[in-house]
Amino acid sequence: xxxxxxxxxxxxxxxRAAAGGVVLAASLALTGCTGSPTPPAxxxxxxxxxxxxxxxxxxxxxxxxxxxxxxxxxxxxxxVANLSPSVVTIFTKGGGLGSxxxxxxxxxxxxxxxxxxxxxxVEVGFADGQRVEGTVxxxxxxxxxxxxxxxxxxxxxxxxxxxLPRVGEGALVLGSPLGFENTATxxxxxxxxxxxxxxxxxSLSLVDLIQTDxxxxxxxxxxxxxxxxxxxxxxxxxxxxxxxxxVSLGFAIPAATAVEVAEELLADGTAEHAYLxxxxxxxxxxxxxxxxxQASTGVVVLSVDEDGPAGRAGIRPxxxxxxxxxxxxxxxxxxxxxxxxxxPGDTVGIKVKRGDQSLDVKADLIxxxxx
Numbered sequence: 001x002x003x004x005x006x007x008x009x010x011x012x013x014x015x016r017a018a019a020g021g022v023v024l025a026a027s028l029a030l031t032g033c034t035g036s037p038t039p040p041a042x043x044x045x046x047x048x049x050x051x052x053x054x055x056x057x058x059x060x061x062x063x064x065x066x067x068x069x070x071x072x073x074x075x076x077x078x079x080v081a082n083l084s085p086s087v088v089t090i091f092t093k094g095g096g097l098g099s100x101x102x103x104x105x106x107x108x109x110x111x112x113x114x115x116x117x118x119x120x121x122v123e124v125g126f127a128d129g130q131r132v133e134g135t136v137x138x139x140x141x142x143x144x145x146x147x148x149x150x151x152x153x154x155x156x157x158x159x160x161x162x163x164l165p166r167v168g169e170g171a172l173v174l175g176s177p178l179g180f181e182n183t184a185t186x187x188x189x190x191x192x193x194x195x196x197x198x199x200x201x202x203s204l205s206l207v208d209l210i211q212t213d214x215x216x217x218x219x220x221x222x223x224x225x226x227x228x229x230x231x232x233x234x235x236x237x238x239x240x241x242x243x244x245x246x247v248s249l250g251f252a253i254p255a256a257t258a259v260e261v262a263e264e265l266l267a268d269g270t271a272e273h274a275y276l277x278x279x280x281x282x283x284x285x286x287x288x289x290x291x292x293x294q295a296s297t298g299v300v301v302l303s304v305d306e307d308g309p310a311g312r313a314g315i316r317p318x319x320x321x322x323x324x325x326x327x328x329x330x331x332x333x334x335x336x337x338x339x340x341x342x343x344p345g346d347t348v349g350i351k352v353k354r355g356d357q358s359l360d361v362k363a364d365l366i367x368x369x370x371x
Contacts, residue, residue: 079172079230080184086158087224089125089176090115090134090148099175099223100124100148101232102157103262107132107150110235110262111222113139113205116146124150127182138265142273142368143253144205144237145261158224161231162256165189165210173214173236173250175223187214187248194251195333196238200280207337209251210234216250225252234258274342275368277308280332283320291318295353298322299329313350313363320353339365 086102090111098115102108109124116122116136124134132151139146165171166189173185191211199206212225216239225234234252264271279302281287288295298320304311315321321329324338325348342348344367352359 076172076184076186079226079228080174082230083158083172083174083224083226084127084182084184085156087127087174087182088150089181089219090222091123091125091131092116092119097176097179097219098221099219099236101222101224101235102155103147105153105155105157107134107152107155108137108266109134109148109150110258111146111148112235112237113141113144113146115222116148122148124148124152125181126152138269140261140265140271142204143257143261143271144203145235145253145258145265145271147262147265158226159231160255160259161227161229161233162254162259164192164254164256165227165233167191170228171212171214171233172226172228173212173216173220173223173252174226175220175236177217177219179219185214187212187250190249193337195331195337196240196251197331197333198282200332200336204336205253206238206251207333208254208257208340209237210254212250212252213248214250215239215248231255232258270370272344273368274339274344274346274365275308276310276335276339276348276363276365277305278310278315279303280321280335282332288320291320292355293320293353294356295320295322297328297330298353299332299335309363309365313361314359315350315352315361315363316354318354322351322353322358324348324350344368 088100088102088109090098090100090109092115098111100109100111103110116139120136122134122136123131125131130152134148134150137147137149169189171187171189175183177183189210190213194209194211195207210225210233216236220236223236224232225236227233233255235255235258236250237253238251240246240249261271280299281302283295283298283300287300291300301315301317301319301321303317304315321335323329324335327338329335329338342365344365346365348363348365350361350363352361
């Protein structure tokens with residue numbers, strides 16, 4: 001299976017990164033643009049989305065002197081007017097651009113790691129037209145999140161809602177698609193806990209995402225996905241473009257993940273992630289035949305770090321992982337999702353198929369080694 005995924009970051013040139021393996025061949029397209037395009041017509045509202053109306057909004061750094069949020073019945077124009085000052089445009093060297101969201105009043109901005117990748121300084125543009133220098137403070141490629149310190153104080157910080165939205169709820173996306181700064185788009189929440197099929201060999205970040213039907217475009221990456229109460233429920237991450245046969249398939253990192261990682265990055269500059277120490281691949285009928293196993297679902301082990309948890313547990317290349325802690329592993333992305341929900345130090349039980357043998361092994365997860 002081949003899936004094209006575009007992460008919403010504008011690059012000055014079109015860049016394409018392809019990854020292939022014995023069973024996986026996915027193409028990750030980073031769709032580029034050159035600067036800010038000239039609008040074909042007077043101002044126009046475009047699209048990108050995510051929603052939530054569940055009770056119990058939490059504020060992590062978003063609580064306190066937050067940007068004013070309208071009541072649950074607030075209109076879309078009110079939501080956009082209230083939240084726009086909390087959403088920024090991030091300009092990188094060479095003409096690339098993405099979006100970001102205010103994380104604290106003293107100029108801390110939350111965005112995607114792929115937006116600022118390769119940069120130590122950026123320029124941050126605000127809704128009032130002011131642009132200031134920003135310094136990349138910390139990054140986490142595993143979740144594709146980063147913190148940028150902008151040289152500006154007294155920013156309106158929004159509330160971050162760490163409860164997941166409900167499917168069908170309305171949502172807004174704010175960002176700078178294709179260089180059109182301060183763009184608002186609307187839609188609904190289409191699904192939760194989504195993983196992009198075929199993405200495991202390209203990115204560890206494209207798992208356990210919020211799905212929306214609003215078009216997310218290059219430049220939206222790192223921007224805000226907002227519920228109808230004006231709370232941040234997600235950070236825009238990626239979309240599957242129409243060229244891949246998709247219609248309105250956009251994805252966002254849940255606010256709960258974003259807040260957890262941001263707080264870890266603030267604490268010591270790094271975020272912890274459970275590490276099993278193997279490379280997963282898709283199990284196809286052809287691979288199953290080659291391995292001599294009777295299995296239609298599972299995750300084939302392509303390689304193993306012998307000194308990692310999987311290697312120490314006796315897992316070998318060619319093994320098929322059928323389940324982890326009782327959860328069936330139907331694809332490599334499902335394994336990554338389950339590991340995302342574990343912590344270093346956890347011990348997990350794994351059912352393994354090896355030829356005609358069925359094995360139960362225990363692996364002690366560790367913190368992912370730094371590259």
